[in-house]
Amino acid sequence: MQHNLHHRFDPNLYSHLPPHQQPLPDDTTWTPPPSTLGFAWGSTQTSYDTPPRVESTGGGVGPMYALLGETRGRGRHPFDLQLSPTATMDVSRTVLVQRSGQGGGASTQTMHASVLDDGVSMHRPNHMSRLALSQAAPAGSVPCRQPAAGAAMQDQRADVGGVAESPRCVECIVCRFNSLRATSEGDGAGAAMQERRLDLCGVAESARCVERIVCRYNSSRPTGDGDVGGREGGASKPDHVDVEDDDADDEDEDEAPVKEAVSGRTKKQPSKVRGKAKGKDKEGDTNDEGGGSGARGNWSLNESLVLVQCKRDQDDYFANAGTNFSRMKTKDQKWMDIAKRMEKEGVRRDGEQCMKRWENIFRWYRKVWDREKDSGLQSYFLMTTKARKEKGYKFNLDRTLYDAIHIMQGNNQAVHPLNLVDTGNAQGQQSQQGEQSQAAAGGGEADTSASENRGADTGDGCGRRSSSNDIQGKRKNARQLAFEAVTDVMKTHSTVVAESVDRASKRQCDVLQRQCDIMEREARTQERQCEVLNVGQRMLCEALLKIVGNSEIARGGHRGVVVTEVDIGHRNCVGVRRCESMDIQMALRGRVLGRTITFYEMRHRQGEKDGRLFDFVGEVTGQEVGHYEVDANGDTILNVVVALGYVDDMLREVVGYTTKVGRAIPDRWEGGVDVLDDIVDLLMSNIANEHDDLMTVPADFRVWPDPPLHDRPGLRGEIRNIDE
DNA sequence: CCGGTGTCGCTTACTCGACA
DNA sequence: TGTCGAGTAAGCGACACCGG
Numbered sequence: 001m002q003h004n005l006h007h008r009f010d011p012n013l014y015s016h017l018p019p020h021q022q023p024l025p026d027d028t029t030w031t032p033p034p035s036t037l038g039f040a041w042g043s044t045q046t047s048y049d050t051p052p053r054v055e056s057t058g059g060g061v062g063p064m065y066a067l068l069g070e071t072r073g074r075g076r077h078p079f080d081l082q083l084s085p086t087a088t089m090d091v092s093r094t095v096l097v098q099r100s101g102q103g104g105g106a107s108t109q110t111m112h113a114s115v116l117d118d119g120v121s122m123h124r125p126n127h128m129s130r131l132a133l134s135q136a137a138p139a140g141s142v143p144c145r146q147p148a149a150g151a152a153m154q155d156q157r158a159d160v161g162g163v164a165e166s167p168r169c170v171e172c173i174v175c176r177f178n179s180l181r182a183t184s185e186g187d188g189a190g191a192a193m194q195e196r197r198l199d200l201c202g203v204a205e206s207a208r209c210v211e212r213i214v215c216r217y218n219s220s221r222p223t224g225d226g227d228v229g230g231r232e233g234g235a236s237k238p239d240h241v242d243v244e245d246d247d248a249d250d251e252d253e254d255e256a257p258v259k260e261a262v263s264g265r266t267k268k269q270p271s272k273v274r275g276k277a278k279g280k281d282k283e284g285d286t287n288d289e290g291g292g293s294g295a296r297g298n299w300s301l302n303e304s305l306v307l308v309q310c311k312r313d314q315d316d317y318f319a320n321a322g323t324n325f326s327r328m329k330t331k332d333q334k335w336m337d338i339a340k341r342m343e344k345e346g347v348r349r350d351g352e353q354c355m356k357r358w359e360n361i362f363r364w365y366r367k368v369w370d371r372e373k374d375s376g377l378q379s380y381f382l383m384t385t386k387a388r389k390e391k392g393y394k395f396n397l398d399r400t401l402y403d404a405i406h407i408m409q410g411n412n413q414a415v416h417p418l419n420l421v422d423t424g425n426a427q428g429q430q431s432q433q434g435e436q437s438q439a440a441a442g443g444g445e446a447d448t449s450a451s452e453n454r455g456a457d458t459g460d461g462c463g464r465r466s467s468s469n470d471i472q473g474k475r476k477n478a479r480q481l482a483f484e485a486v487t488d489v490m491k492t493h494s495t496v497v498a499e500s501v502d503r504a505s506k507r508q509c510d511v512l513q514r515q516c517d518i519m520e521r522e523a524r525t526q527e528r529q530c531e532v533l534n535v536g537q538r539m540l541c542e543a544l545l546k547i548v549g550n551s552e553i554a555r556g557g558h559r560g561v562v563v564t565e566v567d568i569g570h571r572n573c574v575g576v577r578r579c580e581s582m583d584i585q586m587a588l589r590g591r592v593l594g595r596t597i598t599f600y601e602m603r604h605r606q607g608e609k610d611g612r613l614f615d616f617v618g619e620v621t622g623q624e625v626g627h628y629e630v631d632a633n634g635d636t637i638l639n640v641v642v643a644l645g646y647v648d649d650m651l652r653e654v655v656g657y658t659t660k661v662g663r664a665i666p667d668r669w670e671g672g673v674d675v676l677d678d679i680v681d682l683l684m685s686n687i688a689n690e691h692d693d694l695m696t697v698p699a700d701f702r703v704w705p706d707p708p709l710h711d712r713p714g715l716r717g718e719i720r721n722i723d724e
Numbered sequence: 725c726c727g728g729t730g731t732c733g734c735t736t737a738c739t740c741g742a743c744a
Numbered sequence: 745t746g747t748c749g750a751g752t753a754a755g756c757g758a759c760a761c762c763g764g
Contacts (some may be wrong), residue, residue, distance in 0.1 A: 298739085298752070331729055356754060363732065396751070729761085736755075744747085 299357050303347045304401050307354055308361070310341035312408040331355070364397040365405045587628060588686040592678040595632045599640070599683060602627040610641060614655040617700075620645035630679055637664035638679060642703070644687070651691045654684065654701035654719060660709050668710035676705065677714025685722035695719060 299307075314337060335351030342349055349357070368380045371391075380388065381399050388396075588599035605627040614623060623643050630638035642656030658676065660667070665676050680703050688695060703715040 334729095353753085359731075360753075366732085726764090728763090731760090732758085734756085734758105736753100738753080739751085741750085742748085744745100 299349075299361075301398050301401060303342075303349065304357065304361055304398075305404055306342050306345045306347045307338070307349070307357055308401065308404040308408065310338045310345065310354075311358060313341060314338055315408060360395075361397070361401060362405065364393075364395045365402055367393060367395075368397055368402055369406065584629075588682060590682045592632075592675055592682065593673060597679055597682060598631045599686070600629040600631065602629065608641075609643070612641065612657055614643035614645070616643075616645040616653050616655060619647055620652055621648065622646040628683065632664050635664065636661045638676070640680075640683060640703075642683070642687075642701075647696060649694060651687070651695040651699050651719070653699060654687060656680075656683075656701070656703045657706055658703055658709060658715075659706040665709065667708045669712035669714075674712055674714050676709065677712060680715055681722060684717075684719050688719045688721040689723070692721075 314334065332351055335355040337351075338354050339349055339351040342354065371377055371380050371393075378387075380393060380397070381402075383391065383393070583604035584600050584602055586598060587601035588597075590597050607625050608627065609625055614625070616623075623645055625641065625643045628640040628642070629636055630640055638661055639659040640656055641659075642654055644651055645653040645655065658680070665679075666674075669677070680701075684701050687701075688699075691699075699719040701717060701719050705711055705715060
């Protein structure tokens, strides 16, 4: 082993500070304050100024020192007698042994727990601080060193304040330890013991064992024990000598008898390691400490409370230390620190035990918390043991302990998770909104448990599982969050696209609908236009026909113009405006038996008798012959020639002849309405109408049917207007 | 990608008290 | 005295996160 000339961390320097302000012990870069400083840095100032001791195994040392010194087969003596733990970086443990037989004064020996032993430089804030209490008179420490004790003691830091109180007691413990070891191994405390130690992992191990004895001694000092007897018969807890080793793998054989001997327990030794044990056996060293509750080292409530308090102190410390300060410490270092804090409080547990105990009680707390925070459920603390077991709470968590943990979990995301994945519970928490508040609250990085996550989680929202009883689901991890974010984006994108497409479709539909409407209106318009056009064309056609007709009339055709139409029951009489200049003009139109009967007067044949005899029976003095073509629905059915006989310009008698054209008119009258009679009546009525005041009373008519028409009664009679 | 860390669930082994 | 169940420390692996 080499002397480390750099100074190592000394927790005593910070013993006056609250725990959260004390640096961790493994700050190898820690630099001691200048020696010129006064005692403001504590009584250890002198230790820095003290030159390293010269290693020596000179005689004159006490039995323990000689023993351990001889076991040092190589390198330095395990007792690197540098009293002050701050003397060198190598020093981590101090053993104060009264060497009563030498000089009569109290002498101190500082045991060097070699760093090389386990690679971990142990320091014990607990006993260190207690030693510090004894350092109130550092000036007196130096004289207390015994030069006669050998050169090995020359660089001791005489922590005589503590040593002077009961050095004898410590030595007795050490001696007892050795005797116990010798007894248990059936060996003496001499060279065999040394070899035994060499067979193990080195003398440092035994040195550490001794150191722990001293630690226990120091821890028990406040109890007022002044001698061995007091310890043996006094408080039972200090009576148990802690022989735990951090590297317990190498000390199984050593510690077993010690445990049994010093614990005073009758419990059988475990025949095999616990569970999937790695061979460790920590029972002995955990017994009785701080009110241990069992031979197997069950944690008492007080111990657990101390653990929680120390954990909280460390959390505060890390929270105040800086963002990543906690990450500069390994897990073991952190738990060792907690163990030391607990040791300060009088609870002797190693870091691993603390870690496991914390895991367990925190796990219980989480389960209870998951229940307590749900309103409506019966409180865990009000449940019977049976009910607890039925509910899966197969543990017994004290309310005090629960409260103690609960106080420190205000910002613990493991307890108050931010992002949860609902794994089945409808009340799955999705407290995304909590991130902001958490981010605001998470000023530091409280390293404990999930509180350490706070700083990180506030950044990315990642977290850990929140529940141990599957009530709330799991915390979302980064992948889940990223996936959800992508999913949200995709969902939003899909929604936007769908809405856009929908809007576009609707717009397109609207456009198409409008186009359809327009086309329909256009169609209707075109229909109306067609109708109008048809009407116009029809009118045009009619007009053209009329024009053509007129043109025909003008060219000598035989069509006229309808002026009036008179309904005469089954016969209609239509007044005609005559056109004097035309040869053929419509003289009369009427309806007979539903047919339109039209009389066209052949004016160009006016006066022609066609060889017929018009025998007027009266004193007729003048005659006027007229020719008519009778059409029924456009078909010529009859030709009529009549002669108007006048007496003094007064119509007196009409004689006429009818000639059948076609087959529309029956040859003979069979009874009922006679078409021929009606046609003749229609003509006579028209003549009567034309001669209104120029007709004698009575004025008769006689019409002779040409064969094949037979005569009938209706062909003769008085001329009269049928409208009357 | 890897190591360290914190958390959690599950398991194992042990202790201890109750009970036959 | 042996058995059994409860309680629990402890081991172990998985998981997730962070930082290098």
